[in-house]
Amino acid sequence: MEDGMTSHHGMPSPAFNASGRMHTCRKMMMHMTFFWGKNTEVLFSGWPVTSSGMYALSLIFVFVLAIFVEYLSHSHLIKRNMSDVVTGLVQTCMHAVRVALAYMVMLAVMSFNGGVFLAAVAGHAVGFLFFGSWDSDDKSSDLPPMKC
Structure with missing residues (x-):
């Protein structure tokens, strides 16, 4: 037909x-179920092509993005002596960057590639281990709140 x-x-x-x-x-x-293999597109059309090295680079990129999302979620970059306006601007910028990076990780996972999914989960886990598991400010929940 x-x-x-x-x-x-x-x-x-x-x-x-x-x-x-x-x-x-x-x-x-477009795949609508998880699959394994290096022949996939992650985030950008034509990337990582069909090269094993570029596929590995895309996995590392997603891994680092996920770690950075966790870093921003658990960082303490605002000083007590900052004015309220500066504090609000810093928090807003950090929130915008965190959301943008989290959406990029989500879009990468939507490639339905098993390796990309595992890289994203591993990145969030490693990021939480380094930046979130030591956060003792709020113990009302098993997971600390997402905060800037």
């Missing part, structure tokens, strides 16, 4: 854009 995008041979069929130039339309298949 032809859907207008591909021919009956599974090859991209030509289409014409508004200027009359011919181009081909290709469908991109």
